[in-house]
Amino acid sequence: MLYREAGQFKTNYRDDMAVFPILQDRIGILIILIIAFAVVPFVGNNFLLHAIMIPFLVFALATIGLNILTGYTGLLSLGTGGFMGVGAYACYKLTTTFPDVNVLVWVICSGFFSAAIGVVFGLPSLRIKGFYLAVATLASQFFLQWCFIRIPWLVNYNLSNAIEVPRRSLFGIPVTGPEATPQTRYFVVLTIVVLMTWIASNLVRGRIGRMWMAVRDMDIAAELMGVRLLNTKLLAFAVSSFYCGVAGALLVFLYYGSAEATAFSINQSFAVLSMVIVGGLGSLLGSFLGAALIFTLPILLPHFMAGLGLPIQSATAEHISFMIVGALIIFFLIVEPHGLARLWQIAKQKLRVWPYPY
Amino acid sequence: MLCVKPYGMLCKIFVVPFYEMWDLPDIFVQTLWEGLVGGTLYSLIALGFVLVFKASGVFNFAQGIMVVFAALSLVGLHSLGVPAFLALILAAGIMFVLAYSVERVVLRPLVNQPDIILFMATFGLTYFLIGLGELIFGGDPKVMITKQLYIPTGALSFDFGGGRVELQKLDITAMVVASIMVAGLAVFFSKTRIGRALRAVADSHKAALSVGISLNQIWVIVWFAAGLVALVTGIMWGARSEVSFALEIIALKALPVLILGGFTSIPGAIVGGLIIGIGEKVGEIYWGPLLGGGIESWLAYMIALAFLLFRPQGLFGEKIIERV
Numbered sequence: 275m276l277y278r279e280a281g282q283f284k285t286n287y288r289d290d291m292a293v294f295p296i297l298q299d300r301i302g303i304l305i306i307l308i309i310a311f312a313v314v315p316f317v318g319n320n321f322l323l324h325a326i327m328i329p330f331l332v333f334a335l336a337t338i339g340l341n342i343l344t345g346y347t348g349l350l351s352l353g354t355g356g357f358m359g360v361g362a363y364a365c366y367k368l369t370t371t372f373p374d375v376n377v378l379v380w381v382i383c384s385g386f387f388s389a390a391i392g393v394v395f396g397l398p399s400l401r402i403k404g405f406y407l408a409v410a411t412l413a414s415q416f417f418l419q420w421c422f423i424r425i426p427w428l429v430n431y432n433l434s435n436a437i438e439v440p441r442r443s444l445f446g447i448p449v450t451g452p453e454a455t456p457q458t459r460y461f462v463v464l465t466i467v468v469l470m471t472w473i474a475s476n477l478v479r480g481r482i483g484r485m486w487m488a489v490r491d492m493d494i495a496a497e498l499m500g501v502r503l504l505n506t507k508l509l510a511f512a513v514s515s516f517y518c519g520v521a522g523a524l525l526v527f528l529y530y531g532s533a534e535a536t537a538f539s540i541n542q543s544f545a546v547l548s549m550v551i552v553g554g555l556g557s558l559l560g561s562f563l564g565a566a567l568i569f570t571l572p573i574l575l576p577h578f579m580a581g582l583g584l585p586i587q588s589a590t591a592e593h594i595s596f597m598i599v600g601a602l603i604i605f606f607l608i609v610e611p612h613g614l615a616r617l618w619q620i621a622k623q624k625l626r627v628w629p630y631p632y
Numbered sequence: 633m634l635c636v637k638p639y640g641m642l643c644k645i646f647v648v649p650f651y652e653m654w655d656l657p658d659i660f661v662q663t664l665w666e667g668l669v670g671g672t673l674y675s676l677i678a679l680g681f682v683l684v685f686k687a688s689g690v691f692n693f694a695q696g697i698m699v700v701f702a703a704l705s706l707v708g709l710h711s712l713g714v715p716a717f718l719a720l721i722l723a724a725g726i727m728f729v730l731a732y733s734v735e736r737v738v739l740r741p742l743v744n745q746p747d748i749i750l751f752m753a754t755f756g757l758t759y760f761l762i763g764l765g766e767l768i769f770g771g772d773p774k775v776m777i778t779k780q781l782y783i784p785t786g787a788l789s790f791d792f793g794g795g796r797v798e799l800q801k802l803d804i805t806a807m808v809v810a811s812i813m814v815a816g817l818a819v820f821f822s823k824t825r826i827g828r829a830l831r832a833v834a835d836s837h838k839a840a841l842s843v844g845i846s847l848n849q850i851w852v853i854v855w856f857a858a859g860l861v862a863l864v865t866g867i868m869w870g871a872r873s874e875v876s877f878a879l880e881i882i883a884l885k886a887l888p889v890l891i892l893g894g895f896t897s898i899p900g901a902i903v904g905g906l907i908i909g910i911g912e913k914v915g916e917i918y919w920g921p922l923l924g925g926g927i928e929s930w931l932a933y934m935i936a937l938a939f940l941l942f943r944p945q946g947l948f949g950e951k952i953i954e955r956v
Contacts, residue, residue, distance in 0.1 A: 424923070600763060603759060
């Protein structure tokens with residue numbers, strides 16, 4: 275009843291190409307943004323902000339990055355963790371070498387380093403594809419992780435062999451380091467994630483996104499239609515790694531506080547890949563939904579089970595959530611290959627005709 | 633020592649390692665042997681991949697965790713007081729149940745889906761089995777029941793080139809068992825009725841269906857065969873180190889093996905495994921120190937990557953022809 279586009283006429287091309295053509299969608303997204311910016315940081319406690327919202331947003335950003343590569347361009351990657359690590363280490367090196375420059379500038383800049391590495395490891399994608407490419411990205415994952423461990427220069431030769439996030443502030447307010455409040459961090463992460471999502475949404479529905487999708491659907495046909503495979507695939511690798519790199523830098527600087535090379539292990543890559551699959555291949559909304567589900571599941575499961583009167587230990591909860599994630603992946607692939615995002619679309623379709631479906 | 637200044641690095645890369653090999657042949661032979669044994673185990677995992685890929689076109693990402701799961705079931709059953717050989721049979725039974733349920737729950741509903749979807753389904757299966765394994769058996773490493781299965785331990789050592797070379801009896805057993813299994817599979821594939829049906833399915837699903845071969849049955853059989861291969865791999869690998877979930881990451885090294893050997897070739901899996909195993913050991917011992925060591929973790933992938941650029945279909949793989 276409420277969700278209906280009847281009477282909303284599109285009178286020019288601009289309206290037709292809008293991201294949210296329906297008024298209710300625009301209102302909805304506005305409400306979500308208002309809640310995210312104005313309600314959550316003031317109502318939520320530190321646990322909600324620091325342990326759930328910040329990592330959720332960061333993982334959503336990484337998921338968007340992988341989704342650009344796997345969902346939109348159809349290039350399977352198992353090296354997300356490594357690219358996230360490049361971002362984190364680059365950011366650390368930059369901010370310790372030039373401590374006076376605003377740390378947020380370096381967070382964004384570290385994305386470019388990650389993009390460059392991504393392009394290098396994306397080069398084999400011109401000759402190989404599918405599973406072969408997955409193995410090539412595994413090479414990048416293990417090689418990069420080895421670099422993080424073996425090159426002490428990356429962590430300024432400190433004894434712990436880990437990134438120790440220094441104190442940095444923005445307009446006099448501490449953003450990173452122990453003094454930064456969860457609120458500040460949350461605002462920073464949220465702003466970056468919202469901006470980058472907005473950029474991504476415009477990328478994927480424009481010329482570049484169409485090129486990516488053409489390559490995904492059939493690369494030979496795309497080539498015949500005049501899409502340059504080299505440029506398109508490498509651009510996908512670059513943009514994807516950029517997003518992953520920024521996510522990695524945010525993860526370490528605003529969430530972990532310090533990180534060793536194991537933080538960017540292959541398990542991180544697998545986790546992000548499962549977020550992409552569960553959320554929905556080729557969907558930005560799906561990236562958020564997938565990240566939310568996979569990340570919060572092990573946190574919320576013990577509370578949920580305790581609520582049912584079956585208290586379980588956190589280790590058990592972790593194992594069970596592993597099983598649930600695995601089962602969910604299989605379930606979604608069988609029932610709804612487009613993931614949670616598709617479920618939301620179906621719900622919208624139902625809402626449109628509700629309550630009179632005929 | 634014999635490197636002069638301007639050519640220092642080149643010399644260290646291209647001359648010194650070979651000089652060391654020639655100078656200390658016992659260490660070289662020992663390295664080759666270690667690589668050979670490691671390669672045998674990679675081959676075994678790759679063999680499981682190839683079996684499934686040939687018959688169902690599924691890139692079975694879960695082979696690594698199946699190895700862990702099979703070994704854990706064996707050790708877990710034994711720790712409950714089941715005699716070792718009965719536990720072995722029961723573990724095989726568990727692998728059969730797994731194969732049957734995978735076919736029923738995962739493969740059958742996903743028939744005719746794109747390869748990437750099937751791959752992701754096995755990725756989901758991996759997650760599921762990790763969770764299940766840790767829930768039932770716990771996450772801490774376990775000791776393989778080597779003695780109870782009458783696997784010989786200890787080492788044979790003999791003099792060679794002015795030094796001693798040690799061969800673990802365990803490793804020799806692993807190689808013998810692996811050879812027997814490969815020979816057995818070869819006979820099974822070429823001589824039995826089911827084996828012929830398997831090859832028919834590998835050639836063409838549709839043609840196989842039209843002559844009355846049940847795809848579902850074949851899939852259960854190949855997944856069970858892959859499960860048995862996983863069980864043997866798990867026993868051998870578990871006996872060398874221990875049974876833990878870390879094996880699952882190591883099992884990923886079977887992927888470069890597959891690239892080298894080709895996804896559909898059993899001899900390819902064997903040869904590829906040996907090349908990767910020997911290549912990474914020799915690389916680690918002789919060239920590793922130049923880079924600060926530990927290059928074993930990625931050398932296999934890099935070898936495969938370099939190889940891919942020249943021969944994308946692998947050593948024994950069929951040439952990939954795509955039509956628009």
